[in-house]
Amino acid sequence: xxxxxxxxxxxxxxxxxxxxxxxxxxxxxxxxxxxxxxxxxxxxxxxxxxxxxxxxxxxxxxxxxxxxxxxxxxxxxxxxxxxxxxxxxxxxxxxxxxxxxxxxxxxxxxxxxxxxxxxxxxxxxxxxxxxxxxxxxxxxxxxxxxxxxxxxxxxxxxxxxxxxxxxxxxxxxxxxxxxxxxxxxxxxxxxxxxxxxxxxxxxxxxxxxxxxxxxxxxxxxxxxxxxxxxxxxxxxxxxxxxxxxxxxxxxxxxxxxxxxxxxxxxxxxxxxxxxxxxxxxxxxxxxxxxxxxxxxxxxxx
Numbered sequence: 001x002x003x004x005x006x007x008x009x010x011x012x013x014x015x016x017x018x019x020x021x022x023x024x025x026x027x028x029x030x031x032x033x034x035x036x037x038x039x040x041x042x043x044x045x046x047x048x049x050x051x052x053x054x055x056x057x058x059x060x061x062x063x064x065x066x067x068x069x070x071x072x073x074x075x076x077x078x079x080x081x082x083x084x085x086x087x088x089x090x091x092x093x094x095x096x097x098x099x100x101x102x103x104x105x106x107x108x109x110x111x112x113x114x115x116x117x118x119x120x121x122x123x124x125x126x127x128x129x130x131x132x133x134x135x136x137x138x139x140x141x142x143x144x145x146x147x148x149x150x151x152x153x154x155x156x157x158x159x160x161x162x163x164x165x166x167x168x169x170x171x172x173x174x175x176x177x178x179x180x181x182x183x184x185x186x187x188x189x190x191x192x193x194x195x196x197x198x199x200x201x202x203x204x205x206x207x208x209x210x211x212x213x214x215x216x217x218x219x220x221x222x223x224x225x226x227x228x229x230x231x232x233x234x235x236x237x238x239x240x241x242x243x244x245x246x247x248x249x250x251x252x253x254x255x256x257x258x259x260x261x262x263x264x265x266x267x268x269x270x271x272x273x274x275x276x277x278x279x280x281x282x283x284x285x286x287x288x289x290x291x292x293x294x295x296x297x298x299x300x301x
Contacts, residue, residue: 033078037086042098045081045090049102049273056272057106059122061129067115068132072162072193080197084205092220099275104219104238105204107266108245109162114265124261125268133190134159141167148172152184160189162200163245177202208244208293215241232290237283238266247293251286259285 025038034040054074062069085091089105090098110128118124137158142151149172151157157168165171168183175182178198182188189196204215213223218240225234234240242262243251250259263284267277 033082034085034091037091039086039088039091042091042093043095044085045098045102046078048095048099049090051075053273057110057269058129060116060120060127065115066127066130067135068130068190071132072129072196076193077197079194080201083198084201087205088220089201089205089216092216092222096275096279097220099273100270100279100281101216101219103269103273103275104241104266105201105215107238107269108204108241108262109200110265110269111262112163114261125265128265129162132160132193132196134164143168149183155184155186157186160186161196163203165189165199174199174202177206203245204241212292213240213244215244218244233288234290234292235283237281238263239283239286239289242286243289243292247291248295251289251291254287255285256287259287 026041027036027038028041029035030040030044033044033046051074054077058072060066061072081089090102092098092101106128110125113129113131114124114127115130116122116124116127120127137156141157141159144151146169149169151168155168157166157171159166165174165182165186171182171186178195180188180195182199189199207214207217217223218236219238221236223236223240225236229235234243239251242259250256250262253259267280270277270280
């Protein structure tokens with residue numbers, strides 16, 4: 001029952017694509033990319049993150065060795081990001097915070113879609129966006145007990161997308177969030193790069209449960225930890241974004257390769273974007289953090 005309650009709470013917690021601003025609050029319009037929000041008064045992502053930088057971050061995504069050549073591109077990312085910029089994605093705070101958030105988000109994307117390794121050209125962190133779906137699924141990822149988002153006959157729910165989505169219930173939840181029928185058509189996330197990025201940004205911007213922060217919130221400083229959070233060693237920073245997105249699959253296990261790989265991608269991208277890893281921020285890892293949502297209580301994305 002705890003799992004289904006968590007799923008229902010997530011649906012209730014998911015904010016609308018647009019957000020009404022307070023009466024009298026200054027709002028700005030930046031053409032197609034950002035409009036009708038106070039966040040649009042700041043620089044937009046395309047103001048400070050250009051196509052050539054995207055190419056530098058994902059330098060080998062179209063190589064012969066990659067598994068999704070020609071799929072991922074800068075315009076798909078910017079088009080998806082623009083849907084969330086009025087809510088503060090990449091537009092919260094000044095230019096440096098915007099650049100850091102883009103690097104943090106793409107750090108997760110790069111790590112989760114990488115086919116890099118230590119001796120690969122450019123090193124492990126140069127091979128993000130190598131995949132757009134899981135090549136050899138280890139299981140069906142169908143949870144027959146889920147009545148809210150039941151498995152569709154003949155449909156497989158293996159990992160797909162920029163931050164890969166697994167399981168029927170997660171395709172259902174995220175599909176509702178981005179207004180796409182992913183439960184019946186999960187293949188959309190490996191057919192349309194804009195939708196794949198949109199699903200990933202939606203996850204970044206959306207809390208899993210009521211009274212919990214999103215990855216965006218913990219990164220940009222919108223979240224103030226409670227006493228229980230501090231006792232659980234959860235503090236604002238990049239580490240908490242891993243806690244929210246992956247829970248105890250990554251966090252609370254000390255210094256692991258899986259966790260350090262994600263951190264390495266984030267810091268590498270900060271360097272390439274000209275911010276520098278010295279501005280990675282405090283509480284970079286989650287090795288000692290207790291999961292916001294332990295896997296024994298709710299399903300992971």
